[in-house]
Amino acid sequence: MNDMKKNGWEIIRFNGDSKSILQEEVAIEKPFTIILNGKEFATIVCTPTNLQDLIVGFLAAEGVIRFYDEIKSISIDEKLGFSYIQLKKDLDVFELDHSKRFIGSCCGKSRQFYFKNDVRTAKTIMSQLSISVNQCFTLMNALQTKSEQFIKTGGVHNAALATHDEIITIRSDIGRHNALDKLYGHVIQNKIKLGDKLVVFSGRISSEVLLKISKMGVGILVSKSAPTNLALQLADDLGITVIGFTRGNRLNIYTHPHRIIEADSANNNL
Known part of the structure; x- marks a missing residue:
């Protein structure tokens, strides 16, 4: 039972006592x-869609480009799994140390960055965007219903750029x-300007x-899942509102709750 066609796999499915063979x-x-x-920089294991977006975003997140x-x-x-990027500037990639841990301080706070490039690229967020609790529920529902790859496979994560009332772009x-x-x-x-996103x-x-949210310059992150303690420490320090466990009509606000309002009339004053 190992017949694979494109991204379909022959499976045996049991539903109670009922047995069927189908392509999943x-x-x-x-x-x-x-x-x-001209030098090997990194290998990314990924879903091979929107590859140029991935490569450009990865280089920006690593501090290689702005x-x-x-x-x-x-x-x-795409067939061989290689991307070739030539920058306008000379760059000795071996001088970019992505593995050395760094623990520093800023403004009296302890920013426990794991890697040196995070020190250069992480941003403190000053966004004045606000959003209502109900809008958080609506956006999360839209993310789940609009993600075609997740609906088909159940095997991908989704990230969406949104305004306070609608999804703009989804990547999986x-x-x-x-x-x-x-x-x-x-x-x-x-x-794309991110002050109102x-x-x-x-x-x-x-x-x-x-x-990564900090490097993008986004002030609010709404997630279906849970945060870690280090993520929350960084969010508190960097001015990012973190909302987790957004499921059905429930959510948890962990940091910077001033951006979340109870009424439906969230504003996007910058």
């Missing part, structure tokens, strides 16, 4: 290697951090996820 669509997982200025026009050229070989991936990088890449390439998310809020 499953999430695709594939490694992609980034060649940056703007899309810093990239001279980008080409993607087997990796929750990849979904955010795809979203970030879309934002950078289209020069928030992110709606399906995955667990780890410190890595929280830092």
Whole structure:
């Protein structure tokens, strides 16, 4: 029983005492290697959709670029799993140390960043956006109903850019951090202003996820899942409103609750 066709897999399904054989669509997982200025930079295991968004967002999150026009050229070989990026500037990728832990302080607070590049790229958020509790419920429901890949496979995470009353763009991936990088890449390439935007998310809020939200410059993160303690410490420090366990008509507000209002008339004054 190993007949695989495209992203379908032959399965045996039991429903009570009823047995059936059918094709089940499953999430695709594939490694992609980034060649940056002719040198191997990183390999990302991902869902092979919106790959240019993913690559641009990943480079921005890692502090390699700040703007899309810093990239001279980008080409993607989907079949072999390689992407080739040439920057306008010279860059010795081996000087970028992504593995060294860093613990520092700022403004009297202890920012426990794991990696040195986070120190350069994480932002304190000053967004004046506000949103109502009911709008959080509506946006989370929209995220789940609009995600075609999740509906088909149940095997991907979703991240959406939204205003306080509607979903604008959704990106999906087997990796929750990849979904955010795809979203970030879309934002950078289209020069989208984020002062009146928030992110709606399906995955667990780890410190890595929280830092990606900070690097994007978003002030509100609404998630279906749970946060970690380090993520909340960073969110409190960096000025990010974290909402977790947004399910049905329930949610938890963990940090900076001043952006969440009980009435339906949320504003987006900047």
